[in-house]
Structure formats: C-alpha cells, structure tokens
Amino acid sequence: MVKTAITPTKEQNYPEWYQQVIVAAGMADNSPVRGCMVIKPWGYAIWELIQKKLDYELKETGHLNAYFPLLIPLSLLEKEASHVEGFAKECAVVTHYRLIQDKSGKLIPDGKLEEPYIIRPTSETIIGETMAKWVNSYRDLPILINQWANIMRWEMRTRMFIRTSEFLWQEGHTVHETEIEAQEETLKILEIYTKLVEDFLGIPVIQGIKPCFERFPGAVNTYCIEAMMQDKKALQAGTSHFLGQNFSKAAGINFTNRTGNIETAWTTSWGVTTRLIGGVIMVHGDNDGLVLPPTIAPYQIVIIPIYRDGEEIENINIYCENIKLKLSKIMFNNEPIRVFFDKKDMRGGDKVWQWIKKGVPIRLEVGPRDVKNSTVSIGKRTLNTNEKLTLNVDIFVDQIIENLNNIQQTITEKARKFLDSNIFELHTFDEFKNFFSEENNISSGFVKCYAIDDSIIESYIKPLKVTARCIPLSEYNVNNGKCIFTGKDTKHKMIFAKSY
Numbered sequence: 001m002v003k004t005a006i007t008p009t010k011e012q013n014y015p016e017w018y019q020q021v022i023v024a025a026g027m028a029d030n031s032p033v034r035g036c037m038v039i040k041p042w043g044y045a046i047w048e049l050i051q052k053k054l055d056y057e058l059k060e061t062g063h064l065n066a067y068f069p070l071l072i073p074l075s076l077l078e079k080e081a082s083h084v085e086g087f088a089k090e091c092a093v094v095t096h097y098r099l100i101q102d103k104s105g106k107l108i109p110d111g112k113l114e115e116p117y118i119i120r121p122t123s124e125t126i127i128g129e130t131m132a133k134w135v136n137s138y139r140d141l142p143i144l145i146n147q148w149a150n151i152m153r154w155e156m157r158t159r160m161f162i163r164t165s166e167f168l169w170q171e172g173h174t175v176h177e178t179e180i181e182a183q184e185e186t187l188k189i190l191e192i193y194t195k196l197v198e199d200f201l202g203i204p205v206i207q208g209i210k211p212c213f214e215r216f217p218g219a220v221n222t223y224c225i226e227a228m229m230q231d232k233k234a235l236q237a238g239t240s241h242f243l244g245q246n247f248s249k250a251a252g253i254n255f256t257n258r259t260g261n262i263e264t265a266w267t268t269s270w271g272v273t274t275r276l277i278g279g280v281i282m283v284h285g286d287n288d289g290l291v292l293p294p295t296i297a298p299y300q301i302v303i304i305p306i307y308r309d310g311e312e313i314e315n316i317n318i319y320c321e322n323i324k325l326k327l328s329k330i331m332f333n334n335e336p337i338r339v340f341f342d343k344k345d346m347r348g349g350d351k352v353w354q355w356i357k358k359g360v361p362i363r364l365e366v367g368p369r370d371v372k373n374s375t376v377s378i379g380k381r382t383l384n385t386n387e388k389l390t391l392n393v394d395i396f397v398d399q400i401i402e403n404l405n406n407i408q409q410t411i412t413e414k415a416r417k418f419l420d421s422n423i424f425e426l427h428t429f430d431e432f433k434n435f436f437s438e439e440n441n442i443s444s445g446f447v448k449c450y451a452i453d454d455s456i457i458e459s460y461i462k463p464l465k466v467t468a469r470c471i472p473l474s475e476y477n478v479n480n481g482k483c484i485f486t487g488k489d490t491k492h493k494m495i496f497a498k499s500y
Contacts, residue, residue: 007020008020014230018282021289021357022043025357026041026358027039027046035154035166036164039274045298046292049298050200050201050296053295054170058172061192063146068126071094071119072119073115073118076125077118080124082246083125083217083247090155093118094113096110096113097113098111121153124243125247127173131173131253132251132253135265136255138258140255141175141177142181144174146170151166151168152166153167161277161278162235163275163500175266176265177255183242186240187223190225190240193237193238202284202295203283205226205227208224208469208470208495209471210224211457213455213468214467214469216269220244221242222242225238226497227279228418233444234497235275238276241268241269242268243269244267245266245267248265249264280292283415288356289356293361293407293412294404297360301338301340301360301362302364303323303324303339303340304351304364304366305341305343305348306365306367307367315368316371330400342355348365359381361381361404362379363380364379365377365378375392376390425493429460432496435447436464436466446469447497448472448475448493448494450482450484450490450494451492452486453490457483467496471494475493476492
C-alpha cells in the first residue's frame with residue numbers, strides 16, 4: 001500500500017479526506033461558535049487572491065465598492081414576501097441591545113428592541129431601500145454597486161468553506177433603466193464569474209439557468225455556474241440573479257424617465273463566496289493534500305535549504321537568497337512571482353512535506369551539492385512526490401514562466417477531462433432511477449436529460465436525494481424532446497446531480 005500524507009484517502013472516505021486536507025494545509029479551524037470557522041492565514045491568503053482578481057474585473061466593468069449595515073430591520077425583509085419565505089428558516093435574529101448580570105454573575109439579555117434585526121442573510125432589501133433614495137431620474141442610472149462582506153445563514157449541517165453559518169462573499173447590486181440593460185448585466189456577471197473560476201481557479205463549469213423551483217427567492221431568473229467535485233457531486237460556484245422589478249417595487253426604486261413619466265427600475269444581484277476555496281480543495285486536491293493552481297497559490301515557489309552541517313548554512317542561505325531575488329523580479333499573471341525562502345529550524349524532509357500538503361506548485365530543494373554545481377532540485381505538485389528534476393539554476397529561472405503555465409494548464413485540463421467524462425445523457429426515468437439508486441452504488445455524476453421547467457419534477461427527484469442543478473445555456477430552448485419524468489414536450493435538457 002502506498003503511504004499518503006492524508007488519511008483516510010479520498011477513495012476511502014471523501015468527506016473526512018476533505019476535512020483532513022484543510023487541517024493538514026493549515027487553512028481553517030473550527031471555532032467556539034456553532035457552524036462557524038476560523039480562516040487561518042494560508043486559507044485567507046487564497047481568499048485575498050480571489051478577491052483581488054474579482055475586484056479588479058468588477059471595477060474594470062464600472063462597478064464601485066460600498067458597504068451596508070450588517071443588521072437589517074425585520075420590516076424591510078417583510079416588504080418582499082417570496083424573499084422572506086426563502087430565507088426565513090436561516091435567519092439569525094437580534095432581539096436585545098444589552099446584557100446585565102444577575103445576582104450569580106450570569107449575563108442575561110436585557111433591553112428588548114422595539115423591532116428585531118436580522119443579521120444579513122443577503123442584502124437586497126436594505127440596499128434596495130438605500131438605492132431608492134439615490135435614484136430620481138434616468139440620469140442617475142445605472143447604479144453598479146459591489147459589497148465585500150460577511151453573511152449569516154443558520155445552517156443545520158455545516159462543512160468548512162462549503163457551507164458554514166457565517167461566510168465571506170461579495171454581493172453585487174445594480175439598478176437599470178430598462179429590462180434589457182438589467183438582463184445584459186446579469187449575463188455579463190455570469191461571464192466574469194465563469195472566467196474567474198475556469199481561468200483563475202482552474203475549475204471547469206457548466207453555465208446554466210436555474211429551474212423555477214431553484215431560483216433565488218424573489219428573482220425572475222437565476223443564472224449559475226455548476227462545478228463537479230472529485231466525488232462527482234455538484235457545487236454551485238456562483239450565481240447571478242435577474243430580479244426584474246420585484247425588489248424595486250417593494251423598495252420604491254422609481255425614476256423619472258426620458259419622457260417625464262415615473263417608472264419602476266430594474267435590478268440585479270449576484271455573488272460568489274469562500275465556497276470557491278472549498279471547490280479548489282475538492283476539485284484539485286489529492287491524497288497528499290492541497291493542490292493549488294499557481295494563480296491562487298499564496299507562494300508559487302518555496303525554496304527549502306537542505307543543511308548537512310553548520311559550516312554549510314551560510315553559503316546555502318546566500319545561494320537561496322540570490323535565487324529568491326531573481327525569481328521575485330519575474331512577472332507571472334501580471335504580478336511578481338510569489339516566492340518564499342523557508343529558513344525555519346526544521347528538518348528538510350519535514351519542510352518538504354509541509355509545503356506538499358499546502359499545495360505549493362513548485363518546491364526548490366537546495367543542498368551543498370547544488371551550491372557547488374549551480375543547480376536546484378525541483379519538485380512539482382502535479383508530479384509524484386518522489387519525482388524531482390535537477391537543473392542549472394539559470395536555466396530554471398529562464399523557464400519558470402513556462403513551468404508555471406504548464407502546471408496551471410495541467411491542473412485545469414485534468415479537471416476538465418474529469419467533468420466531461422462524468423456527464424451522462426439518459427433517456428428514461430428508469431435509467432435515471434437506476435443511475436442514482438443506492439442499491440446499485442451509482443450515486444454520483446451529472447445526468448443530462450430532457451425535463452420540463454416545473455416544480456412537479458421535484459416529486460420524482462427528491463426521494464432519490466437528487467437536485468436539479470441547471471438548464472445549460474447551450475441547451476436552452478434549442479432542442480425538442482419529451483420530459484423523462486412527465487412525458488410532456490420540452491425544448492431543453494437539464495442537469496441533475498447529488499450536491500453540496
């Protein structure tokens with residue numbers, strides 16, 4: 001049996017493997033707060049890189065950052081009935097504004113609020129209320145706002161990064177003069193998300209539109225990108241919502257149009273979360289830990305000195321510092337290469353395994369022989385841990401961009417091949433039931449089949465613990481077939497899967 005850094009392996013117990021990768025990579029810890037996590041520096045550094053990339057793309061398309069209150073008056077949520085219904089079971093409610101001590105010293109809530117506040121599960125209502133004050137004329141439009149914030153949704157079953165009671169995200173909220181402009185905005189953001197996840201995170205996705213029973217509460221349409229994890233379950237990687245005039249009417253976002261009449265505005269909202277980090281772990285990780293695409297690796301290269309006796313330390317350190325200096329001057333993905341020289345007082349082998357588990361794309365091991373011969377020993381996270389290549393240091397430096405690009409491409413292509421080879425087109429409900437039946441132990445993979453966009457199909461799929469992920473945009477209203485559940489005519493196919 002091959003010894004691995006992570007036990008159990010993903011083949012033995014995928015959920016526990018996932019948790020152990022997070023622990024081994026030093027990404028997050030459980031917290032004293034139920035369902036919440038502490039994001040450690042390595043995990044947060046990955047989020048910062050995602051945030052930086054997406055923030056740049058949003059600002060390039062005219063969006064501006066703002067911030068809105070964490071607490072939302074209950075009365076604001078009540079203005080949009082379907083929205084309230086969709087989030088009611090997940091809301092955390094603040095009812096008091098102070099604490100007092102009883103005679104035993106125990107703290108108890110005191111000072112009941114006249115109106116409860118909801119810790120934001122999402123911000124459409126409070127942002128809509130504010131935007132109504134900002135909009136008077138068509139000249140004020142469009143308003144393109146993004147917020148980086150935390151969210152609270154009281155989850156019953158939690159999993160670090162994938163589903164926690166509190167999580168980090170960005171939420172975009174825009175107001176438009178016309179329906180067409182709002183629709184275009186919704187699809188523009190979907191493209192930005194797709195590019196972020198595929199090109200930056202190396203995760204291939206399916207673009208689609210959510211069926212009516214899976215839409216964001218209060219939305220007219222919800223567009224999404226769906227990714228496949230290595231256990232073949234689906235993960236929703238991002239959503240973009242066309243809200244129509246639903247929230248505008250509730251919040252009173254009206255404006256004087258070009259002919260002097262009063263109109264109701266059209267709005268959108270959209271977001272991605274720290275769930276993307278969970279997706280990176282589940283799509284790229286292996287039984288030795290995290291595997292990071294160079295684009296999101298906090299360190300793309302780690303230099304590990306291998307000392308044999310005290311007399312060699314100074315020469316090796318000088319050699320390593322020179323390598324670091326050369327690499328730091330090279331630009332990759334429009335930024336200087338992120339390189340770290342690990343000087344910790346620790347055995348070289350232990351350092352190597354630490355950085356393997358953290359998913360660093362390239363490790364450079366430098367010993368006395370390398371100093372003497374002007375070489376480096378190179379380990380790549382996409383290769384077996386015992387596979388190393390020795391190169392002249394100048395040749396390595398000259399080829400570093402090619403090497404990083406090759407690693408990014410290798411990771412992405414592997415994930416793409418996995419997705420494509422695990423989408424199955426089925427033609428009858430019996431095939432569908434057999435595919436997802438626990439008796440046959442075939443409970444994973446994506447199924448594509450004809451299905452009507454109607455909540456009636458939930459009665460067929462819920463007993464199988466299957467979810468309708470999306471109608472692929474490539475399949476939307478371009479086919480003619482019979483729904484495998486109802487036998488009714490339909491013009492599109494739908495993707496189904498077990499999911500997170």
